[in-house]
Amino acid sequence: MPTLFDSLDRPARRVGPGIAHLPGWLRIDDQAHLVARAREIAAGLAGTPLGMTRPVTAGGQMSVYMLSLGHHWRARPYGYVSEVDGVAVPPLPGEYTQLARAAVAAAAGVAEELEPWAGESYRPEAALVNYYRPDASMGMHVDANEFSTAPIVSLSIGDEAVFRIGGTESPNKPWDEVTLMSGDLIVFGGPARGAYHGVPRIHPHTGPAGTGLKEGRINITIRQVEQ
Ligand SMILES: O=C(O)CCC(=O)C(=O)O
Numbered sequence: 001m002p003t004l005f006d007s008l009d010r011p012a013r014r015v016g017p018g019i020a021h022l023p024g025w026l027r028i029d030d031q032a033h034l035v036a037r038a039r040e041i042a043a044g045l046a047g048t049p050l051g052m053t054r055p056v057t058a059g060g061q062m063s064v065y066m067l068s069l070g071h072h073w074r075a076r077p078y079g080y081v082s083e084v085d086g087v088a089v090p091p092l093p094g095e096y097t098q099l100a101r102a103a104v105a106a107a108a109g110v111a112e113e114l115e116p117w118a119g120e121s122y123r124p125e126a127a128l129v130n131y132y133r134p135d136a137s138m139g140m141h142v143d144a145n146e147f148s149t150a151p152i153v154s155l156s157i158g159d160e161a162v163f164r165i166g167g168t169e170s171p172n173k174p175w176d177e178v179t180l181m182s183g184d185l186i187v188f189g190g191p192a193r194g195a196y197h198g199v200p201r202i203h204p205h206t207g208p209a210g211t212g213l214k215e216g217r218i219n220i221t222i223r224q225v226e227q
């Protein structure tokens, strides 16, 4: 459970070139707002091909539930599409744009390699809302479907997660592991934009009260898709 002293133990830091971790960046009421909004959008899409489900990839069915905003991330074949079977992808909520721009600007203060995207030139266009049940995980992968090389903005809500980020050449060691708690921001871009990353596990029942999430973890990644 996060305490008053977490920010003392967990200062904002540059995990590596182009990787900034800002613990407790999102206030609890902003976290709750994001959860409520995602739930509302997911409820509206339930039963459609864009509903929040566990994608089936070439490697099998993922343990993470996914909801796409702005552009739909299609798992088979991989890529972004704007509609599926005539159902349009919901737009990116306006507040995501403000949030993502503020996130990149804050992250650039921690990892200077992110500075080129701190400003209006950064165009958030898509978001992936991931829901992890307590036993879910995500394998090492590269976010490679965007044409843009702009950074990935990642927000965590609910249970703590182990976030692993390594190099651009292989999904194997060496890598860094960062514990992401509710409200944490991580931004990776520049030299780390093509880095392999994943979530080997979450720590069940470690989320704070007040987010609206009873269990599990929500991760929201915001991305610029077009060049
Ligand atoms: O859940 C996370 O922290 C990472 C999610 C991720 O890598 C992705 O959605 O591409």
Ligand SMILES: [Fe+2]
Pocket (backbone or CB within 6 Å): 141, 142, 143, 197
């Ligand atoms: Fe990713």
